Amino acid sequence: MSFVIALLIALVLMAFISVISQRSRTPLHNKQMEIEKIDRLLPQTQCGDCGYPGCRPYAEAIVMQRADINRCLPGGNNTIKNLSRLTGKETRPLYKPEKPSNQVAIIDESVCIGCVKCIKACPVDAIIGAPKLMHNVIYKYCTGCELCIAPCPVDCIQMVSRN
Ligand code: SF4
Ligand code: SF4
Numbered sequence: 001m002s003f004v005i006a007l008l009i010a011l012v013l014m015a016f017i018s019v020i021s022q023r024s025r026t027p028l029h030n031k032q033m034e035i036e037k038i039d040r041l042l043p044q045t046q047c048g049d050c051g052y053p054g055c056r057p058y059a060e061a062i063v064m065q066r067a068d069i070n071r072c073l074p075g076g077n078n079t080i081k082n083l084s085r086l087t088g089k090e091t092r093p094l095y096k097p098e099k100p101s102n103q104v105a106i107i108d109e110s111v112c113i114g115c116v117k118c119i120k121a122c123p124v125d126a127i128i129g130a131p132k133l134m135h136n137v138i139y140k141y142c143t144g145c146e147l148c149i150a151p152c153p154v155d156c157i158q159m160v161s162r163n
């Protein structure tokens, strides 16, 4: 019987501590948590295409209501959808910067083994190809984010000037 009472007291205490700790969270603490969550959804290329010096500053701008959720070019529409789910903000078409990146990816077709890893890495569907066949970049869609370079097992993707 005394064990049951002790258990009940422990449960009540735990519930009390949980309520107190929830209340002691400051708005600033909540904002930091929000920034962390948003930052985790961003591609971490730190390319600055969003108009901010990196992913975390962009996440901060979203939380401070200074930026919309559609500015991450490398993240593309998937990131917009994920950010919309997390923040409750409406999805919007991907933001187009006034000065787009001057670089595009090119694939050396003679070396490509058709592994499709670059297709999976490209956030804006700028690469076409099929398993075991050579792949190509559609330059007008490429944002120059470089996300396709690291996954290529034979190093046949390079960034070149768009002009
Ligand atoms: S555009 Fe996207 S990946 Fe590039 S810095 Fe901004 S949030 Fe990060
Ligand atoms: S650099 Fe590569 S991953 Fe980035 S948009 Fe261009 S083709 Fe896609």
Ligand code: SF4
Pocket: 107, 111, 112, 113, 114, 115, 116, 117, 118, 119, 129, 135, 151, 152, 153, 154, 155, 156, 157
């Ligand atoms: S990752 Fe490299 S080897 Fe694989 S399909 Fe793309 S370009 Fe070809």
